[in-house]
Every structure is written in structure tokens, then in C-alpha cells.
Amino acid sequence: MASFLEQNQDRFLSELLDWLRIPSVSADPKFHADVLKAADYLKARLEEVGVQNVELCQTAGNPIVYGEKITDPALPTVLVYGHYDVQPADPYELWTSPPFEPVIKDGKIYARGACDDKGQVYMHVKAFEVLMQDGELPCNVKFMFEGEEEVGSSNLGIFVKANKEKLKADVILISDTGMIANDVPSIEVGLRGLSYHEVEVTGPNRDLHSGIYGGAVPNPINVLCKMIASLHDENNHITIPEFYNNVAVLTDEQRAELNRVPHSDDEFKQSIGLPDTYGEKGYTTVERIGIRPTLDVNGIWGGYTGEGAKTVIASKAYAKISMRLVPHQTSDEITALFQRHFESIAPSGVTVKVMPHHGGEPVVTPTDSVAYKAAADAMEATFGTRPIPTRGGGSIPIVAMFKSELGLDTVLLGFGLDSDAIHSPNEHFGVFNFLKGIETIPHFFRNYAAAMK
Ligand code: BES
Ligand code: MN
Ligand code: MN
Numbered sequence: 001m002a003s004f005l006e007q008n009q010d011r012f013l014s015e016l017l018d019w020l021r022i023p024s025v026s027a028d029p030k031f032h033a034d035v036l037k038a039a040d041y042l043k044a045r046l047e048e049v050g051v052q053n054v055e056l057c058q059t060a061g062n063p064i065v066y067g068e069k070i071t072d073p074a075l076p077t078v079l080v081y082g083h084y085d086v087q088p089a090d091p092y093e094l095w096t097s098p099p100f101e102p103v104i105k106d107g108k109i110y111a112r113g114a115c116d117d118k119g120q121v122y123m124h125v126k127a128f129e130v131l132m133q134d135g136e137l138p139c140n141v142k143f144m145f146e147g148e149e150e151v152g153s154s155n156l157g158i159f160v161k162a163n164k165e166k167l168k169a170d171v172i173l174i175s176d177t178g179m180i181a182n183d184v185p186s187i188e189v190g191l192r193g194l195s196y197h198e199v200e201v202t203g204p205n206r207d208l209h210s211g212i213y214g215g216a217v218p219n220p221i222n223v224l225c226k227m228i229a230s231l232h233d234e235n236n237h238i239t240i241p242e243f244y245n246n247v248a249v250l251t252d253e254q255r256a257e258l259n260r261v262p263h264s265d266d267e268f269k270q271s272i273g274l275p276d277t278y279g280e281k282g283y284t285t286v287e288r289i290g291i292r293p294t295l296d297v298n299g300i301w302g303g304y305t306g307e308g309a310k311t312v313i314a315s316k317a318y319a320k321i322s323m324r325l326v327p328h329q330t331s332d333e334i335t336a337l338f339q340r341h342f343e344s345i346a347p348s349g350v351t352v353k354v355m356p357h358h359g360g361e362p363v364v365t366p367t368d369s370v371a372y373k374a375a376a377d378a379m380e381a382t383f384g385t386r387p388i389p390t391r392g393g394g395s396i397p398i399v400a401m402f403k404s405e406l407g408l409d410t411v412l413l414g415f416g417l418d419s420d421a422i423h424s425p426n427e428h429f430g431v432f433n434f435l436k437g438i439e440t441i442p443h444f445f446r447n448y449a450a451a452m453k
Helices: 004-020 028-047 118-134 154-162 218-228 252-258 263-271 286-292 333-345 369-384 398-406 433-453
Strands: 052-057 064-069 076-081 103-105 109-110 140-146 173-176 186-191 195-202 294-302 316-323 351-360 388-391 411-414 429-431
Touching: 004 028, 004 118, 028 052, 028 118, 028 154, 064 154, 064 173, 064 286, 064 369, 076 118, 076 433, 103 333, 103 398, 109 433, 118 433, 154 433, 173 369, 173 433, 186 411, 195 218, 195 333, 218 316, 252 263, 252 286, 252 388, 286 388, 316 333, 316 411, 369 433, 398 411, 429 433
Parallel strands: 076 140, 076 173, 173 411, 186 388
Antiparallel strands: 052 064, 064 140, 103 109, 109 429, 195 316, 195 351, 294 316
8 A cells, every 4th residue: 555655745845835936035034925925835734733832932033933742752853944935046147947847847846945955854844744644753853944045044043042841852963965866865964154245355446457557556356366366375275374273184994984985076077067186186086075175266347348448447346255164173263364464465555354254063963862863773774775974074063052052963964966956046856865865764763762771
């Protein structure tokens, strides 16, 4: 007989598609009403499946959707976290179907947020429904879904600090990461931190004719490019003094272990159209992403970029620069080092402003815990192979705070793939992955509850 999941999968999918139609973009105030609509939709779906005390917790920003089901206070409690906000969908013209008109093509759900993170959040809502259908929940569950992850989670940080009693739990469960491949399940056990800045270089007090003045004045765009170029040396090592001081050095054995994950540089290059790999000398691609800090320009602008040519020396140039951090760097430390260094390398003819944005701390989650084992056993049961622990390159800033504020470890039970194009045009999520998630999550709850007895 078909399982409850099999019988209901079409409904589960169509509910997700309805949710994906709501453009819950947190970065752009234009979408504020839709962000609230997406929160309401999630609240209603949680109530519908039997989650109790569901509420929208107001913050200085977007509401946090909270709910719980306490079966027995003596049982262990799992706090499920995720986010219902999504990245902006720009540039729209590169989507093959509109980002907020979800379609299922070749077994994949195409929409902004399909994988990051609405699709993965919705797996938890439906896994809960499946569990309730099967009878009693094996443990207590709390749900906390925020609407500001993609803009730095600063209000969630305040909420967590102020609601420690409410959020009391034994472990955090998050599906907001990826795995190696559908036939190579894996569990991320590390996230990088983040230090993010906007910089401004000012030269002359107005835009100038590049013939009348050119050659005798600093061009802020030229200067900014030179400054940025100097942040890496010929080995792609970051040149900011003391930047690497606190970077955890892995033993040869740990590095060998890390590099045992199935990875092919050829496939890596091919999947993103690169003629060659690139990065810090002396490290493999897996290490460059998983255990090494980085510095990247995310955007750079200034001067004339319209049609045709305009001969001009701009007064100002700008860039957004981010650094991914690894243990035991802290975002405060790196922010201070970056600011000091960037100002110090400015030539005397310009002024430089560094404006720090949000940050986040790196984390490594344990692999020897009851919860990790419960997750690995759950994946092994549904995929038929034991998942491999991997160190992910992305960031989820709140995870470090769950540890520092609530004393809780996190399990990153993610079902996305690197090829899902999160944050890019044509983001998608496999129907296989969505259903596998719904199938796997109940195993986690049962394994975890049984092991905690
Ligand atoms: N879900 C991602 C993070 C992620 C993706 C981790 C894939 C591991 C694998 C999250 O929504 C995200 O995009 N985080 C931001 C940080 C935030 C402060 C904007 C990031 O990593 O850039
Ligand atoms: Mn995410
Ligand atoms: Mn994201």
C-alpha cells in the first residue's frame, strides 16, 4: 500500500508552489507586504498540521514564525530553524521561467526560494504532518522560522537572547545546506563566518573631464581597483596583516580525511564553465571552500556605465567586499583588521571610508554527538548509503549564536545540491530532494528520541 507521503505528495508539492508564489524578498522594502504574507501562509500551514501555540513574534524587522508541540516535557526537544525570506531574483531576464511563478520541469521545482530555504522549510512542515499521521510524536518539537536570514539575522539574534526559556531545547535541526549528490548523501559539519563591508573612495570633489584633468588627479576607480588587487598576493594569499593569525591549522591527517570526500576538479570546472581552478596556493578545491578564509568583491561601481562613451573621472568609486571566515577567526576581529588595513593602503590623494555591514561567526558542528548519529542513521535509512561529513563554504550566522546563547549544537540536515543555483537565476530544488527530506526527517526524530531515552 502506498504510504501517506506517496498518497499526498502532489498536495505537498502544490502547497509549496503556492508559498513560492509569494515573493518574500527581505533585502528590498518593495516586497515587505509579501514577506508578511509568506509568514502568514507558513503560520496557517503549521496550525493546519497540528503545531500548537503558533504565533508571529514581532521584531524590529520581519516577524519570526514560532510554534511548538510539546508531547511530554520529559521527552527531548528538537528546535527546528529555517528561513522564509529569499534572495532578490535579479536579474529577471536570465530566468527561463519567472522566479515567482514556480514550475516543475524535469523533476525540478524552479522558483526563487525553491531550495533556499522555503522548499527545505516546507519539508519540515510536511514531515511533521507525516509524523502526526503515524501517531504520537517521538519527541517535542519547536519551530522557529525567520524572515531575515538573507539580510544577516540581526533581529533573530536579539530574539534568541531575549527568549532563552521559550527556546529551551536539546538540539537544533536545520535544513538550509546541501549534500554532495543525490547518490552521495552528506551532512555539512562546518559553516564559514562572514565579515561584509562597503567601501567608498573619494577623489576630486566633483566628476571631472578626463582630458582636462586626467593624469594629474587620482581616479578613484583606478585607485580602488589597485587597492583591491593588492589584497591578494601572487599565491592568492590575503595580504591583510594578522588576517591568518587565528585560523585553525588542520593536521595532515585531518586534511587527508577532508580530501577523501568524493570530488572531481574536472566536474567542478565543467559545472560552472571554468577553464581552470583558481585559489589559494597549496590547498585543494575542497580545502579552499571548507577550511580556508577568503576575500571577494561582490560588486563594484562608479563613473559612467551607460550607453556609449563618456570621458569622465568620477569623484567617487564603491565596492562591496566580503570575507568568509573559518575557526577561530571572529567577525569583529577581522572587521577591525580589514578596516585598518584598507584605510592604510589608500594613496594620499584620496579619502577612503569603510562601512561594515552584517557579520557572522564560523562554526564546526560535532560528528560524535547523539544528534549527528541520529541524522546520519536517518539518511542511511532513506538513501541506502552512509552520509559523509563535509565542511561547507556558506554561512548561517545564527548557528554560532545557538551555541553561544543557548548552548545548543546544530545538525545541518540539508538536501540541496550545489547545482540548485541558490541566489542565482533559475534556482531549483529536486522533487526527489523535497520528498527525500520529508521521508528522512521523521527518521531523525525517532532515532534521536530513542537514543536520548
Ligand atoms: N542557506 C544559505 C547558506 C548555505 C548555502 C550554507 C549552502 C551552506 C550551503 C543561506 O541562506 C545564505 O545564503 N547565507 C548567506 C549569509 C547571509 C548573512 C547573507 C551566505 O552564505 O552568503
Ligand atoms: Mn538559506
Ligand atoms: Mn541564502
